Amino acid sequence: MADSRRRILEAARVVVAEQGYAAAQVAVVASVADVATGSVYRHFPSKASLFAEMLRAVCDRELAVVRAIADERDRPALERIGDAVATFADRALRGEGLAYAVIVEPMDPGVDQVRLAARARLAEVFGGLIEEGMAAGQLAAQDAGLRGAAVVGAMLEALVAPLSRRAAATATGGGAGYPGGRRPGTTTATPMDSDAGTPGGRRTGAAAPDREAITEEIAAFCRAAVGGFPAQKEDRK
Amino acid sequence: MADSRRRILEAARVVVAEQGYAAAQVAVVASVADVATGSVYRHFPSKASLFAEMLRAVCDRELAVVRAIADERDRPALERIGDAVATFADRALRGEGLAYAVIVEPMDPGVDQVRLAARARLAEVFGGLIEEGMAAGQLAAQDAGLRGAAVVGAMLEALVAPLSRRAAATATGGGAGYPGGRRPGTTTATPMDSDAGTPGGRRTGAAAPDREAITEEIAAFCRAAVGGFPAQKEDRK
């Protein structure tokens, strides 16, 4: 049944989101998915491909959301950039799809390429937006590719601190070389609603007290970075 | 001899910088350092602690450079921010100390904490600079902590693309994650000239027609992000 496949993918996502990749052995994922260890290999050729596919799906969803905003051609580029950033951040902060681990925790090299690729695609989107803005005379001349990447980096790094509050340390007796062998009662926090709605998820109104503030601050940073300084001031926020 | 210790640390740095963490087995590092595998454990309690120490040293050096600029109290904060960013980026691009692998390649969890901590300290420096700027009335009100992190993220992410051009792929199975394990017998396949010389890192004199440009663009991005938009325009460029 192809339903097992879905369950395994979902289990992989949940385990990584809640426990970190280090804890995501095939056996653990299998047990969360309620299948036997060996069954995983009936659906995926290897552990790496399982996690790569999972990560790709998660990233694709977020990318789709951002792209949707980027494609609203009738709005000024700067505004779309701010909105896209804010939406991405907001979704990350409320755990819809992305999670601390998925953004910054390293998995193995094979899987990591997927994350890198996702970042690159995201950067492309922002780069494209910047180019549009320049073409429309709304933004000053700048290196769109580089700044697109910078926007992505700023956005993600700014999210790390807020997100890690929710994501306790992963640890794994591994690095014995260090005092304090972490393991503060395994996370298990996030309820992780079975699955976020469809990619359509836009920012919804009310939210946590500071979530809104964080989101807006990040967006403001990115808007200023790209259009704040030599551009014409016609676009006020 | 405490000299072995130094050599081992240096070897660890060289191997990671040139081959990536994936290739950095204890045996490889030992051979580069010209000591026996077991000798590594005479100086370090574990592989993780060796790499953690190495990474900490590298990061400390960069951090010191940035701090030195940040401490030039008589210059306007915004200027110092731009300078610090430019300097960090330039050093990274010419391989002085940092390298692609050190910035983005995942090591194991224990070691990664060191990288995370380094990023956090860097963010603090920028955050502090922003605060100074606000206190001096040079920068508009903003969340210094968050923006400090964003500056770091922007800077690092913008460096990834330029740096990865020089950073050979880490190999180790393709993204597809299919079987067919690489690694034919000897891991020591690579020649690995024992030189290592000074931390200078031999970089082909391909010059940097754009190194300067990249550096300046990143700095401009960060300056604009932090002070471009509502602040007084007294600081032009």
Added chain:
DNA sequence: CTCCGGAATGAATCTCAGTTCATTAATGAA
């Protein structure tokens, strides 16, 4: 010259997690 103590050695050991596969259970057609 011979004898210690500690450092270096590197092959052997141990661990651990991904992968395999012989076996069992389930489904459904004859």
Added chain:
DNA sequence: TTCATTAATGAACTGAGATTCATTCCGGAG
């Protein structure tokens, strides 16, 4: 009901690589 086909199972296997440790080596003291 029975057989065939496919999915599921999970214990055993395997390989990679970190760690260990019995042994060798070396410099200096007696």
